[in-house]
Structures are given as C-alpha cells and as structure tokens.
Amino acid sequence: MNIAVNAGTLAGEPQPVPQPVPGPPRPSEPAHIIRDDAEAIRVAEALAEAFRIGASGRDRSGARPAAELDAFSQSGLWSINVPKAHGGPGVSYATLAKVIAIVSAADPSIGQIAQNHLGIVAAIDTVSSPEQKTLLFGEVLRGTRFGNAFSERGTKRAADFETRFTADGDHVVVRGQKFYATGALLAHLVPIVATDGAGRAWYAIAERDAPGLSVIDDWSSFGQRGTASGTVLIADVRVPKTHLVPAWKGYERPSADGAIFQIIQAAVDAGIARAALDDTIDFVRTKSRPWIDSGQDRASDDPYTIQAVGDLTIRLHAAEALLERAGRAIDAAVAAPDAASVAAAQLATAEAKVLTTEAALASTNKLFELAGTRSTLAEHNLDRHWRNARTHTLHDPVRWKYAIVGNHALNGVAPPFHAWS
Structure with a gap:
C-alpha cells in the first residue's frame, strides 16, 4: 500500500488520517530520445520557459510538479546519460550539468528531483551486468522515472544504513x-x-x-x-x-559515481544563483528607486548597485565555468576510470560545488539589498530563491570541499572515495 500525507496542517490541529494514494501511471507513449548535446540544451531551454511560469505559485501552495515532471521525463532529458551502446544519447556530463542548471533556474525543485535518477543511471552503467543494463536502461529510455530512498534519519553517519x-x-x-x-x-x-x-x-x-x-x-x-x-x-x-x-561495486574500485551525484547538486545551486541574479536585475530596472544620495534618476544607474551586480555576475560566470570543467573531468574519468582520473574529477567537482554554493547564497541574499524593501513584499515571493539556496546548499557541507581541495594541494592526499565526494 502507498500512503501520502500532506504535512501542511497547523500545529495543534487534528492530523489527517493517512490515505492510500497510487503512484503516477507509467507513460502511455515512449519518451523522446535526445540525439546529441546541442539538442539536450535546446530542449532544456524550452522546458525551462514553461516551468518558470508556475514556479512561484507552486512554491506558495506546495503543489507537486506532476505535469511538469511528466513533460521533463518524456522530453528525453532523463535518459541523456544512458550510454550510446545501449541506445541512449550518452551526452557529456558538462552538458548534463548545464541541463540541470537551466531547468533549476526555472524551478530548482524540478531540477533536484532528476538528480538521483540520473545518478542511478550512472551507477547502473558502472556496476550492473550487461543483462541488467539492457533491462534497466530500456525502462529509462521508455520514460520510466527512478525516485530515491537512500538516506536515513537517526543513524550516526550519512553512510550508515539500517535498511x-x-x-x-x-x-x-x-x-x-x-x-x-x-x-x-x-x-x-x-x-x-x-x-x-x-x-x-x-x-x-x-x-x-x-x-x-x-x-x-x-x-x-x-x-x-x-x-x-x-x-x-x-x-x-x-x-x-x-x-x-x-x-x-561502484566504490570497490575507482569510479566517477560520487562525482556524478555531486555535480548535479552543484548544477542545481548554479541554477538558483542564475534565477536570483536575473530577478535582481529585472527588479532593479523596473521597480526599485534610486537612493537619494546617488543623484541618479534610475536605480540601475546607482554606481554601487552596478558594482555589486558586476561582482555577482563574475562570481556566477566563474561558478558556471568550473561546473563545465568538472563535467569534462567526469567525462575523462568515465572513459578511463583509475585512481588519478577519478581523483581529478572529484577535485574539479568539489571546486565547482564551492563556487556554486557561494554564488547561490550571495545572489539570493544580495537580491534584497539591491532591489530594496519592496522586493520583500509577499506578492513577489522573491524570498523563495534564498529559501531554496539555503536549503539545497546544505546537502553536503561545503566546508569539507575546501578541505578536500586544500589537503590535495598541500599534501597530495586524494579525496575520500564515497558517494558524497
């Protein structure tokens, strides 16, 4: 039996009795299969335009993006890392990260929902038998979505499982x-x-x-x-x-599986940063007032605002560049996995995770300072960017990414080898 419970009741109110609900139906038509990296980017951009329209409303109401997820998985983007040998597009992980960043700029919840599915696809490629790959990749290419039941509460460490x-x-x-x-x-x-x-x-x-x-x-x-x-x-x-x-088996010998899970998380944060910066620029241009001491007629001509937007733009571009670099390093590790190539992918991904985290937090926080008091009004719901960034960047502590990079630079120590690195 499947049960879904909505946690939206107020404290002190009687809690509803959990009611059985079915999962979503399997797609009635096979999913599209992306042909190449360029098509993957085009499809992601088209979907993002549609997802952006209702993103704020879904955040307000807590609505689940069921229709959007159907469109996303049927578009072919959920099979983009199925290898070419098994009928998939086998796109670069740099492209995959860009796809997730594009979608996450429109609605980061939708971008994050795809994360574990794509990570599982990568893991199957690493550890499964040829027969199992044929079976499971066939499901993915038809449009089947994997969810996740990985983490547990109450265990001493994230890698401890009682299931x-x-x-x-x-x-x-x-x-x-x-x-x-x-x-x-x-x-x-x-x-x-x-x-x-x-x-x-x-x-x-x-x-x-x-x-x-x-x-x-x-x-x-x-x-x-x-x-x-x-x-x-x-x-x-x-x-x-x-x-x-x-x-x-994915952690019995060198593999890029951990870096793949991580780069998708970093891509979500890059998308959040992009959305916040775009909304900051739009709000300053169209709604904000210039400060009285600036001598300007438009808020967008305030020299301090110009400087701050320039700083945020540079930070975001640097984060996006490191994200692409990490994707290329993962491609190399997938093609020829050994201790050196996997460590290089882990280090590049850790660097990307640092900058995408910092860009997301800086952009979502600075939005209100630059846009002004009226940007905090509920009608705009701009606080969703900060709430999303603050929540998602906690996924794994970025302070440990600094440690990984620093320990390698100083002492030649390879990154720890597990699913969070």
Missing part, C-alpha cells in the same frame, strides 16, 4: 525507513539503498506501488518545497533480483 534485505527465491525482501526521499512521490520505480548480510549496500529498485512501500508527503522544509523529500516506509517490500543493483 536490510533478505533473499527469498528470485526476490529479496526489504525492510526499513528512509527520509530525504527526493523524487519518490512522483517516481515509477523507487531505488532503495539496503544492505545485505555482509553489510554491503545495494539498490533494490521497487515498484512505486509495491505492497508495503509507503511514501509519506511530510517534507516541511522552508525551501525546495516542491521536491516532496519526505519519508518512505518499507515493510517487507518484495523486489525481483533482476532489479537488485550492487551499488557497493
């Missing part, structure tokens, strides 16, 4: 509980990180409507509201062994 599975014939039976389950609510398949008797982590990819799988819509964060990153309850969920992916 377990046991074998039962040609299936495994999974039991546990997850949180931060971005994308699970609107997924067709839900990859669950669960460990075997030896403590090794696997992705047990369950049907969204599998008996015992309950998705709880209890995401109450002030930002990234549309991600529905709430709870997944897993009560003896049966998963066929054909859909049991050995995630642990």
